[in-house]
Amino acid sequence: MDEKQKxxxxxxxxxxxxxxRTEIPRLEKQCEPIAPDASLGRLTRMDNIVNQSVAKKQLSNLKTRLRKLEEALRDVDEDEDFGRCVECDEPIPMARLLAMPETRLCVDCAE
Ligand SMILES: [Zn+2]
Structure with a gap:
């Protein structure tokens, strides 16, 4: 990967x-437990439980994604083979790297 690509x-x-990073606090707020004495109707309460489980899933996905991006950001400077397929040594396309920053294989070798 040349300097421009990096x-x-x-x-x-x-x-x-x-x-x-702006999305995570928003989701964390959604995941906060609902106060038991909150004056919510039964349906609203059930809606909230569903929304919370969706938010929790999204939150965990985003945290995983963030960690992968952080690692890729470190690797791009520290690992001179970053962006190169470990199997065939061909450069991995930028779009693939951005979609899967943890990948070390090109599309062909990943199959
Ligand atoms: Zn390859």
Whole structure:
């Protein structure tokens, strides 16, 4: 990966991390337990339980994604083979790296 590609990759990763970092507190708020004495009707309460489980799932997905992006950001500087397939040594396309920052295989070798 040349310097220009590294810069491009890092910019895209930073941009996504910024979005995730504003999204996480929003979801965490949604996951906060509902006060038992809250004056909510039964249906509203059930809605909240469903919404919370969706929010919890999204939250855990986002945290995993954030961790992968952080790792990729470190690897792009520290690992000179970053962005290169460990099997065939071909460069991994940028779009694939951004979609799966943890990947070390090109599409062909991953299959
Ligand atoms: Zn390959």
């Amino acid at each position: 810069k491009q990759f890092k910019e895209a990763v930073h941009k996504e991390m910024k979005i995730i």
